[in-house]
Amino acid sequence: MAYTYRCRDYPGNESCPASFTAETASEVMKHVELHGEVAHGEDPKQWSQDDRQQVQKLIVAY
Template identity: 65%
Template sequence: MRHPPDPTSKAAIEDSALFFVDTARATVSQEGEAMAYSYCCKDYPGMEACPAAFTAETEAELWKHIELHGATAHQEEPDKWSSEDRQQIKNLIHEM
């Protein structure tokens, strides 16, 4: 008969501590408020029919989702987006 792992073992305690640290960092700002960034593709002019929406912990992570979506769903080349295009997208990013 197998027994569950000892919750007081060093490995279990370290795993638990890392989980709580990562969870806290992902959901709480220094002021104690939840933080996230979101973007809805349909808010961009000409993309009103696109249902894609993304939320991420950081703005940098959100940009990765936006660029991947642009390339896969809209056959765009994000590395060729103009600074005006990027600014227009940035203006549509909401801090939650």
């Protein structure tokens, strides 16, 4: 089973074309954190627990 995340599904990021697919949800989360830092200028260490939970809800198995 693979997991995927589309950045445009996160509120406020509708114009971002990035998506990530990996074997595990935790691997996808690492890609999302790196993407947030590089592409959006965010510091993932500063993300609130609510932000992290919202991202995790958007990581879907297929």
